[in-house]
Amino acid sequence: MPMDRLSAAKLQSGETNKKPLEGRAPDIDVRGQQIQDPDVSPEGGVFTRRNVVLGGAALAAAGAAEATGLNPFTNFLGKPLGELDYHTKANEFKRILEQRYGIRLSMGPQQGQDRVLGDPMLLEKYRTVMEVIADELSKYPPEMLQKIGKDRVFEIRVIDNLYLKAPEDAVLPGVTKITGGNAQWHAKDGATRISLKANETERQLRRNIHHELNHIFSFEWQDQNARDRRWVRLNSETSRNPYVEVPEDVEPDTPTDDRRFLSLNASSKAEEDQAVCAEWMMTPLLHAEFLTRWRDEQDQDVKNALAAKYIETKNNYLNWSGGKIDDAFWQVIIKRGEEELTNRKKPQVSS
Numbered sequence: 620m621p622m623d624r625l626s627a628a629k630l631q632s633g634e635t636n637k638k639p640l641e642g643r644a645p646d647i648d649v650r651g652q653q654i655q656d657p658d659v660s661p662e663g664g665v666f667t668r669r670n671v672v673l674g675g676a677a678l679a680a681a682g683a684a685e686a687t688g689l690n691p692f693t694n695f696l697g698k699p700l701g702e703l704d705y706h707t708k709a710n711e712f713k714r715i716l717e718q719r720y721g722i723r724l725s726m727g728p729q730q731g732q733d734r735v736l737g738d739p740m741l742l743e744k745y746r747t748v749m750e751v752i753a754d755e756l757s758k759y760p761p762e763m764l765q766k767i768g769k770d771r772v773f774e775i776r777v778i779d780n781l782y783l784k785a786p787e788d789a790v791l792p793g794v795t796k797i798t799g800g801n802a803q804w805h806a807k808d809g810a811t812r813i814s815l816k817a818n819e820t821e822r823q824l825r826r827n828i829h830h831e832l833n834h835i836f837s838f839e840w841q842d843q844n845a846r847d848r849r850w851v852r853l854n855s856e857t858s859r860n861p862y863v864e865v866p867e868d869v870e871p872d873t874p875t876d877d878r879r880f881l882s883l884n885a886s887s888k889a890e891e892d893q894a895v896c897a898e899w900m901m902t903p904l905l906h907a908e909f910l911t912r913w914r915d916e917q918d919q920d921v922k923n924a925l926a927a928k929y930i931e932t933k934n935n936y937l938n939w940s941g942g943k944i945d946d947a948f949w950q951v952i953i954k955r956g957e958e959e960l961t962n963r964k965k966p967q968v969s970s
Contacts, residue, residue: 642941672854693808712749722764723774724752726817734803739780744817748777751821755828758901761945767811767835774812781816796867800827804838811835823871826898826905834898836939839891850889853927854879862888878916881909896932898953904963905958 623637652964713724728737752775756764767773801814813831815824820966841914852862862881873883880886885895899905913929916922936944 652965654845672713676755707743709749723754723772724749725774725776726778727776727780729776729808730810735776735778735781735783737781737814737816744779748815748817748823748824750830750860751824752777755825759832760940761953763940763943767839772810774810776814777817778810778814779817781814799823799871800831802831802834802838804835826871826902829901830894832899833894834890837893840939845892846890850892850928851933852871853931854892854924862892878912878918878921881912892928893932893935897936900929900932900949903956904959905954905956906949906952907960910953910956926940 623829682726682850686745711935728735766771766907781798781801781803783798799816799819803810803812806812813828813835815827815831817824819827837843851860851862861877863886869884869887871882871884875883877886881888881895881899885892899909913922913925916925933949
């Protein structure tokens with residue numbers, strides 16, 4: 620059962636009813652150069668949701684034309700760090716996320732389960748992953764993330780060589796699938812969990828965060844059958860299902876001849892169509908590409924489908940965020956995307 624919402628004043632102060640958890644920060648193995656978190660079982664086997672207060676929701680709060688310093692932890696991390704300082708700061712960063720913000724950041728596959736698998740993360744990737752996660756989470760207003768899970772912990776787990784293993788009762792039991800991310804709304808241990816592939820490019824990792832968050836938002840706030848029917852209608856005025864089967868190992872940016880969809884993966888099912896649209900719209904450069912496709916499309920039916928999905932995504936995030944992810948938020952994203960697009964087009968000057 621969802622617990623009662625804490626008062627706004629209490630959330631803003633960062634006050635929590637829970638005692639700080641000890642020993643949850645990862646032990647960094649300098650010799651092995653890998654990070655693997657200890658999995659500490661919660662008391663009584665039940666995860667409890669603590670306050671989530673992400674103080675850096677710069678975009679969501681902004682109506683400001685210039686949004687800079689999206690990462691609320693940039694000053695804390697600092698640059699540069701020596702090796703020993705690096706380890707200290709990394710552990711402290713995790714403690715801040717856990718104790719003050721209520722977000723458990725875990726590295727390496729979870730012990731005791733055989734569904735979401737992979738390898739411990741290399742130390743050299745740790746800092747990049749922390750900064751990317753802080754950057755991208757800071758685009759969301761605190762209360763939007765607070766609502767995820769309510770009475771259960773929200774965990775982000777980062778794993779090298781992430782792959783999924785089909786359960787024994789699946790059509791093809793034991794079959795594995797490499798993936799960039801996975802969303803579990805209610806995992807077996809009671810947590811809401813996003814698993815991310817650490818050894819992605821930084822650009823793709825940023826996208827995957829928004830993609831998997833959209834799946835969680837959808838599970839939390841949408842009726843899945845109603846969502847599916849609505850997205851069918853967004854693609855066509857007829858009731859014919861527009862989605863097709865695609866290969867399991869399709870790459871995120873594999874194009875499709877059906878221009879109603881931003882990628883081949885988006886054409887596979889409604890939940891992927893919705894998540895891909897959200898991923899593109901939360902990523903400035905891809906947002907600019909989305910708008911360009913919509914603007915330049917000559918087929919009116921395709922143009923209508925792109926417009927409908929763009930507007931639907933905006934409306935969803937406006938509602939889910941309690942009005943915080945509004946037109947001012949999207950204008951910041953759009954402006955940044957235009958700037959990035961302009962910079963990409965500038966000729967490179969050789970030295």
